[in-house]
Each structure stands twice: as C-alpha cells, then as structure tokens.
Amino acid sequence: MRAVVLERPNSFQLTDVSDPVPSATEVVIRVAAAGICGTDLHIVDGLFPPTPYPIIPGHEFAGEVVAVGSEVDFLSEGARVAVDPSLFCGHCPACQRQRGNLCAQWGAVGDTVNGAFAEYVAVPAGNVHSIPDSVSFSEAALVEPLACAVHGLNRLRLTPGASLLVVGAGTMGLLLAQLARRTGAATLIVVDTDQSRRQLAEKLGFGTAASIPDALGELPSGYDFVVEATGVPAAGQAALHAVARGGTFMVFGVAPERATLEVSPFSVYNDEITIVGSMAVLNTFPAALRMLASGAVDTDVMVSHTFGLGDFAEALRTVRERTGLKVQVMPSR
Ligand SMILES: [Zn+2]
Numbered sequence: 001m002r003a004v005v006l007e008r009p010n011s012f013q014l015t016d017v018s019d020p021v022p023s024a025t026e027v028v029i030r031v032a033a034a035g036i037c038g039t040d041l042h043i044v045d046g047l048f049p050p051t052p053y054p055i056i057p058g059h060e061f062a063g064e065v066v067a068v069g070s071e072v073d074f075l076s077e078g079a080r081v082a083v084d085p086s087l088f089c090g091h092c093p094a095c096q097r098q099r100g101n102l103c104a105q106w107g108a109v110g111d112t113v114n115g116a117f118a119e120y121v122a123v124p125a126g127n128v129h130s131i132p133d134s135v136s137f138s139e140a141a142l143v144e145p146l147a148c149a150v151h152g153l154n155r156l157r158l159t160p161g162a163s164l165l166v167v168g169a170g171t172m173g174l175l176l177a178q179l180a181r182r183t184g185a186a187t188l189i190v191v192d193t194d195q196s197r198r199q200l201a202e203k204l205g206f207g208t209a210a211s212i213p214d215a216l217g218e219l220p221s222g223y224d225f226v227v228e229a230t231g232v233p234a235a236g237q238a239a240l241h242a243v244a245r246g247g248t249f250m251v252f253g254v255a256p257e258r259a260t261l262e263v264s265p266f267s268v269y270n271d272e273i274t275i276v277g278s279m280a281v282l283n284t285f286p287a288a289l290r291m292l293a294s295g296a297v298d299t300d301v302m303v304s305h306t307f308g309l310g311d312f313a314e315a316l317r318t319v320r321e322r323t324g325l326k327v328q329v330m331p332s333r
C-alpha cells in the first residue's frame with residue numbers, strides 16, 4: 001500500500017509499504033479521510049516526545065473495515081467507521097481511576113503506532129465506532145477533534161445561561177464553541193486576532209472580538225467561562241484577565257512545554273477562580289458522533305481543504321499557513 005512514512009523528524013516520503021494484517025483482536029480499515037492537526041505538525045517537527053520514528057502519522061480518521069481479526073465477532077467487512085485513536089494500558093493508576101487519557105503508557109494510533117496517512121491501517125477493534133449512513137467519511141474524520149471538544153466541555157462543566165469566551169477561532173475553538181452553543185452558553189464570544197478567522201466564526205453565527213480587551217468591552221465584569229484554545233502563552237495571559245469572579249479558566253490549546261503564565265494567587269483566592277486543563281479524548285467518541293449526526297457542527301465550514309495522499313506536503317503547508325480550518329487527506333483518491 002502507499003503510505004506517508006516519517007523516517008525521522010522533518011523527513012517524510014510517500015512510499016510503498018506492506019499492507020497491514022489484523023491481529024486476532026484488530027480490524028484493518030481502508031482510510032477514506034484523515035484530518036491533519038497541530039499534533040501532526042509537532043510529530044513531523046520532532047516535537048511530540050511520545051512519537052517513535054519511523055512512523056506513519058494520522059490519528060483523526062474514518063473509513064471502511066476491510067479485514068477482521070479472528071476473535072472479533074461484532075464487526076464485519078464493509079462497516080463504515082470512525083476510530084478512537086486512544087491506546088490506554090488499562091492497568092496503571094490513571095486507567096484504574098477511569099482517566100485513561102492520563103495513562104502512564106499513553107499512546108495513540110498515528111502518534112505512537114502507525115496511523116492513517118496511508119491506504120490502510122490496523123486498529124484495535126474495540127476502538128472502532130460505526131457511523132450512520134447520513135454521516136460522510138469526511139465528516140466522520142471530524143469526530144476525533146470533536147471528541148476532544150466534548151471532553152473539554154465535560155471538564156469545563158458549563159452551566160446553562162452562562163457567559164463563555166472562546167479564545168482562538170481555529171478548528172478546536174470553533175468545534176467547542178459549536179457544542180457550547182447547543183449545551184447552554186447564553187453569551188458566547190469568539191476572540192481571534194486574525195480577521196479571516198473571525199469571519200469564519202461569524203459565518204458560524206458567533207459574535208467575535210479582535211482582542212481580549214474588546215471582548216471585555218462587551219461584558220466588563222468578565223466571562224463565567226474562558227477557554228484558551230490557541231496554545232499561545234500571550235493569549236492565555238490576556239485571557240486570564242477575562243474571567244469573572246467565581247469563573248473558570250480552561251487550558252484547551254497546546255502551549256510549548258516550558259511556557260509559563262503569571263497567575264495572581266490573591267485573585268484565585270479572592271475571586272474563587274477555577275483553573276482546569278483538558279487533554280485529548282476520554283470515552284467521548286459516542287457523544288461526539290451523536291452530536292455530529294445531530295447537525296450540531298457545520299462540517300462544510302469546518303473542512304476547508306482536502307488533498308490526495310500524494311499532496312501530503314502541500315496539505316501540511318496549508319495547515320502551517322493557517323489559511324483554512326480542518327485540512328483532510330483522502331488516501332483512496
Ligand atoms: Zn488531532
């Protein structure tokens with residue numbers, strides 16, 4: 001089969017490798033659509049420590065089951081599926097507390113074992129979720145980032161009627177905002193310094209602001225919930241000041257590992273500020289899939305570019321240039 005093989009950081013090629021064969025508990029998926037995200041850029045750049053090389057990346061994907069392991073009795077060839085890439089060990093202290101996304105041996109298809117920028121990929125059968133006929137493969141490849149957004153909302157504990165400020169109108173910020181609109185936020189503003197990103201947010205029906213001070217102009221007492229979805233430390237620093245008394249600040253974007261924020265312990269104490277983080281996916285695939293199938297997400301706006309496997313370099317460039325939102329690779333094209 002053809003696959004994008006990352007030999008080492010910053011060195012990948014489209015090459016022929018042998019087709020994956022399912023173990024007894026795996027299935028093989030013919031990949032129809034696979035999204036590229038910020039983590040893939042980090043993997044290509046060698047900045048995602050759990051990744052071994054060589055590897056075939058790609059962790060946001062959907063396709064058709066084409067081979068089934070001998071012990072798998074609940075899936076058959078031809079099933080249309082989305083795949084939860086999570087690989088949790090199941091026995092470490094975090095897994096035993098039902099928090100597998102914090103697993104001591106955390107892994108993911110496409111991040112720590114071969115993934116979906118290929119014609120075929122073998123995955124544990126238990127990670128596979130059937131999709132309704134009404135959901136296209138391209139839409140189903142959005143379930144993984146949407147499952148991260150569902151986990152974010154679970155961590156946020158958004159209350160009905162609350163005010164919410166989403167900082168960053170990228171894929172993750174806009175997915176979370178679309179779910180939050182359905183789940184109770186009464187006031188919802190999306191902040192982005194980039195005008196074209198603000199236009200996309202407006203196209204989705206959101207009020208926007210070009211800066212945190214502008215957003216505070218709309219609601220001077222601050223927002224009950226502030227979600228930092230850029231990973232840019234300066235944006236996080238400014239966003240901290242937009243939290244209302246009694247409010248919650250959530251770190252959702254991936255900042256550089258050594259970045260720091262200045263937090264006033266007096267305000268955290270005196271204003272009873274809650275600070276939470278949200279990391280990847282935790283048993284949120286079914287909910288994300290139901291939300292997607294219900295029409296909660298405008299997939300036409302979200303999927304801005306598609307490329308064939310042969311155009312992987314150009315697809316990566318498109319993600320880096322931030323000209324669109326979700327960029328997908330269609331390996332069978
Ligand atoms: Zn991702």
Ligand SMILES: [Zn+2]
Nearest residue numbers: 089092095103
């Ligand atoms: Zn574990």
